[in-house]
Structures are given as C-alpha cells and as structure tokens.
Amino acid sequence: EDLASGPVVAAAGRGRVLMLSVLPLTTAGTRITWAAIARGEADAQIRVQAAAVARLGPAVYLALHHEAELASTAYGTAAEYRAAWARYRQVFTAEGTSNVLWTWVASLKPFAAGATSAFYPGDDQVDRVGVDAYNWAGCAAGQSSTWHSLGYILRGFRAFATSHGKPAVLAEWGSVESPADPARRAVWLTEAFALFAGWPELEATSYFDAAGTCDWRLTSGTAAATAFASAAAVAGAHGRPAAWLVASVPEGVGPLNESFDLSDSTGGGSGNGSGVVSWSLDPGDGCAAVSGTGQPKARVAHSYAASGWYSPTLTVTDATGASSRDVRSVHVLAAPRFTGNTARDATGTSATLTVWVASDAMAGSVTLVWGVAGRTTGSSTVPLTAVSWPQTVRVPVTGLAPGTTYTWTTTATTAGGSAVLTRTFSTPG
Secondary structure, three states: OOOOOHHHHHHHHOOOOEEEEEOOEOOOOOEOOHHHHHOOOOHHHHHHHHHHHOOOOOOEEEEEOOOHHHOOHHHOOHHHHHHHHHHHHHHHHHOOOOOEEEEEEEOOHHHOOOOOOOOOOOOOOOOEEEEEEEEOOOOOOOOOOOOOOHHHHOHHHHHHHHHHOOOEEEEEEEEOOEOOEOOHHHHHHHHHHHHHHOOOOEEEEEEOOOEOOOEOOOOOOOHHHHHHHHHHOOHHHOOOOEOOOEEOOOEEEOOEEEEEEOOOOEOOOOOOOOOEEEEEEEOOOOOOOEEEEOOOOOOEEEEEOOOEEEOOEEEEEEOOOOEEEEEOOEEEEOOOEEEEEEEEOOOOOOEEEEEEEEOOOOOEEEEEEEEEOOEEEEEEEEEEOOOOOOEEEEEEEOOOOOOOEEEEEEEEEEOOEEEEEEEEEEOOO
16 A cells, blocks of 8 residues: 555545554565565665655554464464564664554454464564454354354453553454344444443554455444444544534535535544534635634535635644544536647648647547538547546548638537637648
C-alpha cells in the first residue's frame, strides 16, 4: 500500500486513527524473510515507510506482520521474527518517527491455555498487544463449531495483556450470524460492547466489516447492524472526539450550492451527536471559516463559484479541550474547453477536422457537424475519455465538393456542461 497517497492518507486526513500492518511481501509477490529484515537488507524500504507514517497523524497503531505465528515457515523462525521486529523499530527510531504505537497483533493461538508466546517481541519492544478474535460458530473448517461470547473468546488474551501491563487492542473482531436464531448475533454484539465498557485497559477496537473466510459484514437493515449502531452510539463507546462532516452534493456543476451537515460530530465520552463545545468549518476555497459554540449545526450553506477540487475541513473541540477534524472533497465540475482546432489536409473532396478538448478528467463526447449554407452534409461523434490532459479528436471527412466553403461546428459535452466551437474551411478547386 502506498502510504504517500490513496485511502490511507485520505483516512488520516479525515482525522481517523490508523491501524496498519506491514506484510513483508513486495507488490510483485517476493517474500522478504524476517532474517533479511533483521540483517538490515530492507532498511531503505523501512526508512521510506517511517517517513510516510510520520505524516499520518499524532498516533498510528503499527504492527509488523500481524498473526506472524500463522505465517508460512518460509518467512523464518520465531527468533528471527523477534529480531526483525527489533530491527524494524530501530530504523523508525533512527528516522525520528515518534508517532507509532508498536502493536503486536496475534491470532488467539498464543493466548490459549498452555500455549507459549515465542513470537512476542518483548515488553521493551511492544507498546500495545492486539488480537484478531472471531466467533466462528462452525462457519469454517478447522475453527470452533461452538457459539461463544466475545468475553469467553478473549479470556486468554485479556490475561496476557494484563500480565504484561500493556493496553489491549482488538485489531479485528466479529461474529457470523446464527442460522438457527436470527437474533442471536445482535445479542452477541450488544454483550460485546458491555464487555468493552467494563474493560478499562482496552484502548481500541476495529470490527472486521468484510466477507473473508466467513461473512462478518454488518449488513444494513439486519438486527445485528441495528444492535451494533445502538451500542456504538452511547457515550462509553467514544473515547475521543470525532468530527463528522457530510457534503450534500460532493460533485456538481458550478456555481455549486453546498449544504454541509455537521450535526453527527461527537465529543469524547458523549453520545452520538453531542458533547461538542466549539466548532469551525473552513470551506477550503479561500473564504472565511464559519465557527460556532455548542453542538454543530445540521446545515451550513456555502456556494462554490469556480470549478476545481476543494477540501472543506471541520474541526470540533470537546469539553476536555481535545479536538478532531474531518476533511471531505467537493468537486465543482468544469465545462469542457477547446484548446485548439484546425482543418488539415484539405483536397477538393476531403479534409481532416481536428480539435483539442480539455475535459477536466471527465468522460463525455465530441460531435462534429459540417455543412454548406445552413445545410448539414455530415456529422460524427467521438467519445472523450476521463483524462486530465487535452485530448486530440480527428475526424476524416470525405465526399466534399471542390471549391466550397464549409461551416463546421464542434460540441463537446461532459457532466460539467457543454462547449461549442464554430469554424469554416474551404476545399480547393
């Protein structure tokens, strides 16, 4: 994953706390062994990652190869993994990257009764301990076929975190549905949040809302999704403030009359949509920010006149003085424009009509119509692709009359509007 752009940077820009795992595998599929990392052979790549992570916010939960105990033995031994972890952290420290919470993330295997934690890098190397915990309930071969509460599933992990004096992190967690009881998963989720509320050493959780080995998704409209939303809305579920900005029209033709909804922003230790004592919305187009006290408004209007991309930013502060921000993108579409035109290679009966069209990276079409004295004699439509540079559109025209002046009209159309250009050309003869 490119840490200099893409969804990771976008999430950080929205004020989200990131949880990242580094898999020692190149995009070409080449495995980097733990021993190679420990020997310093990956230091150059690690330095690039360290610089990128340093720009991702005040705190980043970072794991080197989560669930290493389940990885292919081709990566190496437990001792080599511990050495790789130490080297990886050493390079980050040397680069001055200080916003990392070093989080060892394992499956439930090392925390089972009687198990050993040979892959644990050591208390001096780890800031947080994390786990991936699931209620499999028979959804996959080789996993438990019994329905278990999250508290039961995590009992070994919780004891491990406590004995090592480390804050706990649920890097992944989830449950499948119960085919026999459609309400059972909703109860399971409600009980999970009750577990969180009574676990002061638990610092962060991240539900695995995806279909992986099994389907863990919280499908909208289900009892499970409703239960999750209700449990997550209470004050105890919000350990930090969260700005939440919604643009009514993320993209449109200018002038774009935008209506921002700020009302779901939440202060730390408060229920959804409450607990904010002050806020400020910067529209991102050079206009003055709009500010207020108390809970943010449901509607703040702003008009964007010029075409382009804008990054409106909402900052909220709660009663403790802690702040959060959310950044959205608003795109005011530009109508296509012509950057050049010509009629080339004219003979008595043919010519090539050429235009250059800038479409603001939007797909669309270009239609050329030609004729004599108000009478259309031919036309052609050519698609525009979504690219950021001017496109060349060439239309060969045949069947023309020698010694005649033709009028040709070009219409370029995209979601941003239309542009029309009219010119003439003459055939020799």
